[in-house]
Amino acid sequence: xxxxxxxxxxxxxxxxxxxxxxxxxxxxxxxxxxxxxxxxxxxxxxxxxxxxxxxxxxxxxxxxxxxxxxxxxxxxxxxxxxxxxxxxxxxxxxxxxxxxxxxxxxxxxxxxxxxxxxxxxxxxxxxxxxxxxxxxxxxxxxxxxxxxxxxxxxxxxxxxxxxxxxxxxxxxxxxxxxxxxxxxxxxxxxxxxxxxxxxxxxxxxxxxxxxxxxxxxxxxxxxxxxxxxxxxxxxxxxxxxxxxxxxxxxxxxxxxxxxxxxxxxxxxxxxxxxxxxxxxxxxxxxxxxxxxxxxxxxxxxxxxxxxxxxxxxxxxxxxxxxxxxxxxxxxxxxxxxxxxxxxxxxxxxxxxxxxxxxxxxxxxxxxxxxxxxxxxxxxxxxxxxxxxxxxxxxxxxxxxxxxxxxxxxxxxxxxx
Amino acid sequence: xxxxxxxxxxxxxxxxxxxxxxxxxxxxxxxxxxxxxxxxxxxxxxxxxxxxxxxxxxxxxxxxxxxxxxxxxxxxxxxxxxxxxxxxxxxxxxxxxxxxxxxxxxxxxxxxxxxxxxxxxxxxxxxxxxxxxxxxxxxxxxxxxxxxxxxxxxxxxxxxxxxxxxxxxxxxxxxxxxxxxxxxxxxxxxxxxxxxxxxxxxxxxxxxxxxxxxxxxxxxxxxxxxxxxxxxxxxxxxxxxxxxxxxxxxxxxxxxxxxxxxxxxxxxxxxxxxxxxxxxxxxxxxxxxxxxxxxxxxxxxxxxxxxxxxxxxxxxxxxxxxxxxxxxxxxxxxxxxxxxxxxxxxxxxxxxxxxxxxxxxxxxxxxxxxxxxxxxxxxxxxxxxxxxxxxxxxxxxxxxxxxxxxxxxxxxxxxx
Numbered sequence: 001x002x003x004x005x006x007x008x009x010x011x012x013x014x015x016x017x018x019x020x021x022x023x024x025x026x027x028x029x030x031x032x033x034x035x036x037x038x039x040x041x042x043x044x045x046x047x048x049x050x051x052x053x054x055x056x057x058x059x060x061x062x063x064x065x066x067x068x069x070x071x072x073x074x075x076x077x078x079x080x081x082x083x084x085x086x087x088x089x090x091x092x093x094x095x096x097x098x099x100x101x102x103x104x105x106x107x108x109x110x111x112x113x114x115x116x117x118x119x120x121x122x123x124x125x126x127x128x129x130x131x132x133x134x135x136x137x138x139x140x141x142x143x144x145x146x147x148x149x150x151x152x153x154x155x156x157x158x159x160x161x162x163x164x165x166x167x168x169x170x171x172x173x174x175x176x177x178x179x180x181x182x183x184x185x186x187x188x189x190x191x192x193x194x195x196x197x198x199x200x201x202x203x204x205x206x207x208x209x210x211x212x213x214x215x216x217x218x219x220x221x222x223x224x225x226x227x228x229x230x231x232x233x234x235x236x237x238x239x240x241x242x243x244x245x246x247x248x249x250x251x252x253x254x255x256x257x258x259x260x261x262x263x264x265x266x267x268x269x270x271x272x273x274x275x276x277x278x279x280x281x282x283x284x285x286x287x288x289x290x291x292x293x294x295x296x297x298x299x300x301x302x303x304x305x306x307x308x309x310x311x312x313x314x315x316x317x318x319x320x321x322x323x324x325x326x327x328x329x330x331x332x333x334x335x336x337x338x339x340x341x342x343x344x345x346x347x348x349x350x351x352x353x354x355x356x357x358x359x360x361x362x363x364x365x366x367x368x369x370x371x372x373x374x375x376x377x378x379x380x381x382x383x384x385x386x387x388x389x390x391x392x393x394x395x396x397x398x399x400x401x402x403x404x405x406x407x408x409x410x411x412x413x414x415x416x
Numbered sequence: 417x418x419x420x421x422x423x424x425x426x427x428x429x430x431x432x433x434x435x436x437x438x439x440x441x442x443x444x445x446x447x448x449x450x451x452x453x454x455x456x457x458x459x460x461x462x463x464x465x466x467x468x469x470x471x472x473x474x475x476x477x478x479x480x481x482x483x484x485x486x487x488x489x490x491x492x493x494x495x496x497x498x499x500x501x502x503x504x505x506x507x508x509x510x511x512x513x514x515x516x517x518x519x520x521x522x523x524x525x526x527x528x529x530x531x532x533x534x535x536x537x538x539x540x541x542x543x544x545x546x547x548x549x550x551x552x553x554x555x556x557x558x559x560x561x562x563x564x565x566x567x568x569x570x571x572x573x574x575x576x577x578x579x580x581x582x583x584x585x586x587x588x589x590x591x592x593x594x595x596x597x598x599x600x601x602x603x604x605x606x607x608x609x610x611x612x613x614x615x616x617x618x619x620x621x622x623x624x625x626x627x628x629x630x631x632x633x634x635x636x637x638x639x640x641x642x643x644x645x646x647x648x649x650x651x652x653x654x655x656x657x658x659x660x661x662x663x664x665x666x667x668x669x670x671x672x673x674x675x676x677x678x679x680x681x682x683x684x685x686x687x688x689x690x691x692x693x694x695x696x697x698x699x700x701x702x703x704x705x706x707x708x709x710x711x712x713x714x715x716x717x718x719x720x721x722x723x724x725x726x727x728x729x730x731x732x733x734x735x736x737x738x739x740x741x742x743x744x745x746x747x748x749x750x751x752x753x754x755x756x757x758x759x760x761x762x763x764x765x766x767x768x769x770x771x772x773x774x775x776x777x778x779x780x781x782x783x784x785x786x787x788x789x790x791x792x793x794x795x796x797x798x799x800x801x802x803x804x805x806x807x808x809x810x811x812x813x814x815x816x817x818x819x820x821x822x823x824x825x826x827x828x829x830x831x832x
Contacts, residue, residue: 024781044625044640045625062799064629098621099621101621101632110429116686119621161797164800166800174644175641175643175644175648176803178644179638180800180802182636182640183635185627203515204514205535209516211460212476216517216536217481220598221598222461224464224591224598228591228594271532272532311681319592383478383583384575384576384596387582413590
């Protein structure tokens with residue numbers, strides 16, 4: 001497999017990445033080929049954060065009965081006509097209505113029923129006289145003010161009428177939406193199925209998370225990183241673990257009942273980079289080599305209906321390729337937003353940020369009170385820079401970069 | 417329990433909320449009394465989203481060995497001195513070094529070892545000659561350019577030296593931080609323990625989520641809503657379920673091994689509002705009645721070291737009291753941010769937003785291209801308005817509100 005004569009043959013070097021696909025072309029392809037499909041039912045009470053697949057129509061009226069909107073007394077409004085502090089009108093209290101415990105009496109002329117906010121208005125009553133307009137005496141109450149028919153009372157269906165669409169498809173359910181759904185008696189809701197994402201890490205030099213680096217063997221950082229990103233983006237993550245740089249093992253790992261396969265490492269055109277060739281053989285290698293920095297050796301393809309992302313093994317390239325392409329696909333498949341879930345701020349560059357026309361740059365930066373400072377984008381500080389960066393600046397394809405002092409948009413890694 | 421003569425006695429009405437505590441006072445109290453305490457160890461690979469309780473120092477050098485930063489040939493740099501396309505210098509290829517598969521030979525004068533990025537530099541070599549500066553021939557390579565000692569090579573510890581602090585306490589771990597931690601051979605990390613939040617819902621009129629409303633019995637929406645909010649804010653949520661408006665049941669439900677008790681309903685000064693009295697009897701009722709709208713009947717206290725939040729049963733008041741007070745406490749206890757996890761935007765008011773001096777308003781609004789539209793803050797549309805609102809505007813205590821056309825800050829409910 002690794003005989004020197006197959007190392008960087010002229011053939012490999014020639015096909016290499018002589019042509020790299022523009023980022024915009026790749027994004028257009030993703031936008032037009034990736035969309036959510038499958039729906040599943042989940043308990044409404046557990047549905048916060050999920051994306052509705054269908055509209056939700058209320059099957060009931062809210063309120064389902066005429067109810068008090070104030071604490072006070074349920075009365076016939078006509079009985080309070082003309083009541084003031086100087087024209088006290090007495091009423092006989094014949095019962096009370098509490099939430100969930102309605103009065104078992106009907107209110108007649110000259111009568112009142114104590115009532116709490118949210119409780120059912122008793123039969124015969126047509127209004128609530130608020131407690132503030134009443135003097136309570138041992139055996140009766142005295143109205144000190146008027147009320148009018150329907151006052152401080154909510155009619156049946158006044159908040160939500162049966163048949164009203166309360167939530168539209170595509171809605172990412174908030175905690176308060178869940179509250180409304182369960183209030184309406186909705187037990188389960190149709191939501192977009194979470195995309196299943198399988199993570200395949202290729203590399204003979206890699207040890208699993210939890211190991212200590214040992215000589216020339218290093219610990220895989222991309223697997224845990226990608227798992228956390230995909231979970232953030234709503235995926236059900238399955239980890240295939242680390243496979244060696246053996247074509248058959250990589251093939252097996254890519255063939256799985258997942259919606260998305262993320263392959264970390266072995267994505268380029270070197271001798272040990274089997275994944276692109278295997279994908280081209282068994283499925284379709286749609287893009288390989290993208291006009292960006294880092295991540296130019298990234299690839300995208302399909303294999304038996306699955307989306308396959310070939311992500312470079314370099315941790316920063318892997319992060320960038322996930323952010324630019326794979327993360328967007330994961331979110332779209334789950335019904336979520338195409339856009340980055342990052343907060344965007346504006347800041348002033350403390351140093352020149354150089355790029356090249358024809359290439360998109362994903363430049364990691366540190367943000368301080370003094371401004372936005374680009375971090376070394378390559379070289380030996382790769383690993384430490386991923387923790388030092390506060391976010392990134394994107395330099396578009398048609399730009400040579402930004403001068404010192406330029407105002408730039410920064411996407412911040414920190415989530416709320 | 418519910419005899420009419422105990423209903424709104426003058427005593428109850430007098431003590432009522434004659435004095436409401438300013439919001440700023442409550443926030444100051446929370447800020448100075450709530451902080452994270454407990455630490456637990458979790459697997460580094462699973463730690464994304466958790467908050468570091470201690471700094472993390474690298475125990476190893478990264479790289480742990482001298483490694484190539486480019487694909488090419490490991491050589492003695494002196495052998496390439498003067499090489500150009502017009503002064504070709506041949507080198508004998510004696511082996512190769514791949515990631516995880518180092519060469520078992522030493523490079524002598526006139527010799528080269530094929531090497532891939534990330535692979536260990538073989539003994540004897542002091543530089544990498546990039547593949548771009550080489551012509552590969554069947555039995556040898558020809559240097560077409562120079563390299564110099566140390567070029568395209570990363571020294572041991574150049575990225576992260578053993579003993580370097582890589583992450584500081586208080587850091588909410590990102591996916592890429594997890595990658596760095598596992599790379600360093602860190603198997604587990606000390607993180608802030610998630611706060612345990614117990615949710616107690618009081619109300620005789622309430623049915624559990626999943627039920628259909630039935631006559632005067634309605635389905636509890638606050639329990640599922642609060643559970644989803646507390647989970648969003650990093651809590652371990654335990655639901656006590658629905659307890660009737662019986663003092664002993666409420667007492668029992670409040671006595672639990674949790675850090676925070678959220679009591680929904682029964683928080684005010686009415687006859688069925690037992691929670692404040694019970695909290696004052698068994699623990700300390702620190703605030704009851706807050707100068708805000710909605711949520712003025714909210715209360716805060718302590719009970720055997722637990723923080724207790726008394727949240728009004730009205731769904732909008734409950735949401736507001738969670739956002740203003742309980743959510744902040746949950747986040748602080750988990751080492752997270754005091755500030756709302758909501759995105760803030762600026763917009764123009766389409767209608768006047770009236771408030772009163774001496775009271776903070778939490779005004780729900782709809783945001784469209786046409787501007788920011790306040791929704792009815794009370795009345796019969798309580799339930800439906802929680803789904804219609806896109807976010808909220810806070811009117812501070814010293815303001816009478818905002819005129820139509822004013823620019824206001826909106827906090828958006830949608831998370832990324």
